[in-house]
Amino acid sequence: MNAFRQARALGQHLVVGVNSDESVLQAKGFLPVLMDSERQAAVLGCRFVDEIVPASPYVMTAEYIEELVESKGIDYFVHGDDPCVVDGRDVYEAARKAGRFCTIPRTEGISTTDIVGRLLLLTQDHHMGHLVDQPSPVSKQGVFASKQSNFLVTSQLLRAFSGALPGQKPGKVVYVDGAWDMFHCGHVALLRNAKALGDLLIVGVHADAVVNQHRGSNYPIMNMQERVLSVLGCRYVDDVLLDAPWQVTREMIATLRISVVVRGTICDTDVRDADDPHNIPKEMGIQVELDSEESLSLAVIAQRLHERRSDLFERHRKKA
Structure with a gap:
């Protein structure tokens, strides 16, 4: 997500190639954990991405680069400043020779x-x-x-992600909360459908301790800072509530001017308590349950x- 943000800052239009399963298998010797369609949907859900090229080859030839330059108007090919080598050969060798290669700083602390x-x-x-x-x-x-x-989250990094948000605007406020752990295409689909119910989508992200209390084991896999940046990077999100309360209260609904509270049919964070955290929205008649389009979940991964x-x-x- 941060790589997309950095790459987008280099120009006005970001095209992202999503390597095919077969291409990854040939280059790395193993298949990705997420399928083609799952990875493509996740990338399309990023607010910094304008367009994708599905089934992009892992190793780009000079001919393929020239084809992209002509068909997509590509000026530069971007990658992190860490080496990307297959069988002893630089994957971006052709782009370098063509004078169309740029590097961005690798995001430290997470891999x-x-x-x-x-x-x-x-x-x-x-x-x-x-x-x-x-x-x-x-x-x-x-x-x-x-x-x-x-992974260290600075105020500057938060501003860089938050600066891409469309900002507050009048209208119907929709709220949806969760762990958003290992942010994936299932989350993107839910947020897209939630946004369609109103004008402003606020997403609550629960703290690590809250997620662990209700989920157990060593959840969450990603800490709150990592999860918040993932949500901020989603194109359907207008604002994020950090360390969101587990219980959605009347005071919270009034303060944030929430008109609709959304829950998906597939939740990574189990509701194990006798009291449903969405009891009050249900009583107020503003709770909406959306069918989860994607079967992908953290448990599946x-x-x-x-x-x-x-x-x-x-x-x-x-x-x-």
Whole structure:
């Protein structure tokens, strides 16, 4: 998300290529955890992205680059300042030679390796409860030793994301809250449909302790700062309530001038308490339940990693 923001700042129109499953498999030797359609929908949901190129090849040839220049009006190809090499060859070699390559600073403190590690630890401790007392194939003392994030959120970074928000405007206010952990296409679909119910969409993001209290295990996978930036980056969001209360109260509804409170049919954060946190909106007749278009959830992502945990652990151990 931050890479998209930085890339968009270099010009007026950002086109993002989404590598196909087959291209990733050929270049890296394994399939992505998320399918083509899931990744494409997530990228399209980002407010910094103007257009995508589906099924983009992982390694771009000079011919492919020239085709994009002509068909999409591309001026520059952008990547982080970390190396991107396949079989000893720079993926962006052709773009460099054409004088059309730019780098952006890599976002420090968070990486795919780190996130996969957090999820693999979750898989071991949560989805494999019947194996808890057995020797673990995933060492907690190795590359995935901690789920703690080193990602640092500064006020400048928050301003950079918040500055892209459309701003307050009069009209019907819609509110939806949640953990928004591992922000994915299911979240994007829910927020898109929620926004359609009014003029201003406010999204509440629960604190780490609140999510953990109601979800258990080592949830949330992403800390609140990471989750807030993911939500801020969604094109359907007008404002974000940080550390949102678990219970939606009358005072909160009045203060934020909320007309509609939304809940999806698939929730990553389970409601385990006897008292529904949305009881008051229900009593007031402003609660709306939206059918979740996507079946993807955090549990589904964790299950996919669980099925591939040995291969993923070995691959990321070597990479780290």
